Amino acid sequence: MHPAISVVLLTTLIGVGQGLFLALYTGQIYSMLNLLPVQNSQNFYALGNLLALTFLAMGLFASFFHLGRPLRAWRSASQWRTSWLSREVIILPTVMFFVALYGVIHYFGWSEKQLFVINQMQPINLSLFVGAIATLVTFLLFVSTSMIYASIRFLPEWYNPLTVINYILLGGASGFTLATAFSIYVGADVGSFYALWAIILTTAAFITRSISLLRNNNLKPKSNLRSAIGVRHTIIKQKTQGFMGGSFNTREFFHNKSLDTLKIIKVMFLILIFLVPIILLFLISFGLEYLAVVAFVSQYLGLTLERWYFFTEGTHPQNLYYQTVA
Amino acid sequence: MKQLALIIDLNVCVGCHACVTSCKEWNTSGWAGPMTDVNPYGADPTGTFFNRVQTYEIGTFPNTEMIHFPKSCLHCEDPSCVKVCPTGASYKREEDGIVLVDYDKCIGCKYCSWACPYGTREFDQHQKVMKKCTLCVDRIYDQTLPESERKPACVLACPTSARLFGDIHDPDTEVSKQIRENGGYQLMPEWGTNPSNHYLPRRKIHLKIHEDELQRSDNPLKKEGLLPEPPKDQQSLDFMSW
Secondary structure (H helix, E strand, C coil): CCCCHHHHHHHHHHHHHHHHHHHHHHHHHHHHCCCCCCCCHHHHHHHHHHHHHHHHHHHHHHHHCCCCCHHHHHHHHCCCCCCHHHHHHHHHHHHHHHHHHHHHHHHCCHHHCEEEEECCCEEEEHHHHHHHHHHHHHHHHHHHHHHHHHCCCCCCCCCCHHHHHHHHHHHHHHHHHHHHHHHHHCCCCCHHHHHHHHHHHHHHHHHHHHHHHHHHHCCCCCCCHHHHHCCCCCCEEEEECCCCCECHHHHHCCCCCCHHHHHHHHHHHHHHHHHHHHHHHHHHCCCCCCHHHHHHHHHHHHHHHHHHHHHHHCCCHHHHHCCCCC | CCCEEEEEECCCCCCCCHHHHHHHHHHHCCCCCCCCEECCCCCCCEECCCEEEEEEEEEECCEEEEEEEEEECCCCCCCHHHHHCCCCCEEECCCCCCEEECCCCCCCCCHHHHCCCCCCCEECCCCCCEECCCCCHHHHCCCCCCHHHCCCHHHHHCCCCCEEEEECCCCCCHHHHHHHHCCCECCCHHHCCCCCCEEECCCCCCCCCCHHHHCCCCCCCCCCCCCCCCCCCCCCHHHCCC
16 A cells, blocks of 8 residues: 555554553543652643653644645544544544543643542542543554554455554554653653663564564465456456556555565664663663653654555555556 | 445446546436545646546466456445444445435545445545445436436446446345346455445356257257158148148
8 A cells, every 4th residue: 555644643643642541641640649649630641741742742743734625624523433533533523622621621631630539448549530530541542543454354464463462552652752851851760761661662662563464474365367357267367457547546556666675665764663771761770861852763764664664564455456557 | 125226247348437427427426426526637646536447367377368457345234434434424225225425424534434345435536425336326316317218327328238226125126137137246245345346257148059959959860850751642740640
């Protein structure tokens, strides 16, 4: 498939935003259980959520460039019963709303307000409650974004639960890496906590993404020229696809990149997403804290390459019909 | 329920592209148009087409057979392109099973084209919406046309009558009969999309006539022609009383 830059940016940017929110909320839960020092509501949570919201908004902005008719985008919320794209269109603004609400609650210090007490032991305040809802919709967004690709059975490289797992883990990893850089930047003493989780998530993502890369190497296409034109013969050759100029079929479904280019991109994203950030995040514990920003930039750049590669991996059965120009 | 469809006879198609040009001519100026061309006379020309004729070579030269293969939207009975549409712009008509795009609702996200294994949907670069074969829905019901012309433009254009049009759910139509009797098949049946358009395979149209079929080998006189008339006074088989 041809990788569209707008979709590459959309999926990676909202992945960072979702991951960063999850990181902040995880931090709050750890603080509540007295496993981490409590952070400042305004400087840490409100600002951090603003950053997460910025990434989500940039992703939303990028998505409009994928549409032929962006002014009609509101219509795409109507078919949520059958279309994962429609579900994503509903859930993305919902996530943005709850992430913003969670940030606002922290900004105005409403998080102290106690809603109810669990088992007469654990008080639950407003921000924990809203954060729980935001966490739920954040995961729903991960699922619906990835299911847009994982639900198309014609593309065997995407039609697999690994697609969903990779989107969650890669988004989560980049969010926790950003949370590390962010907490070091604002001077919060939770940088090493986020760094540890970022290393764990990045390692997990490396394992699942590697499995999907290996799996995609050995896929056998379900369709072939015999079933495509319905002729039962072992030797079938296309003499002409019917036209010499370009068409939507030849633009949208072919990436037209050489195998060497693809190989370089693959090695590059494996280094930029996994190797470099893990080493840099590890070095943070040796006092080299400024490296967290470098780790995030490297991981994000790597993610754009990974998403680009993800699209080129998809081989569509329609390509069988467009092999020869004559 | 009615399901209109095209039947394409690969045994008859000569690959003249008349259906391609006729389709473009009718639809670019009609309900489904325009079918925009970009750089039609310049470098790297491209454009929107609902129908294309491709050519395949079967076998190894010189023992080959050429297949001219027209391909347009197959109007699947279970269209996966419709289900993924986020706006409801893609729909399958209840009354006749034609799959259509509402250009006023389409946002041009191209998602439906990913969900079609046949590559029959095209993004119009001028109007920025998805377009596809409409089975000439704007002419097959047009009461102002004589009834013989209420057919898709490609069917009317075909000089060899390789394209047939009709309701494949009605067992008494010509198309149903052709599918039944001439081995009509669907493209990529492995996906379960159940396309309505069917293709008729190449079939042997020559008959090998052997010598003994021309001359009756059981003729005792070893020659063809009228048998000699039996004498009047003798009985022949005609006079036998059984």
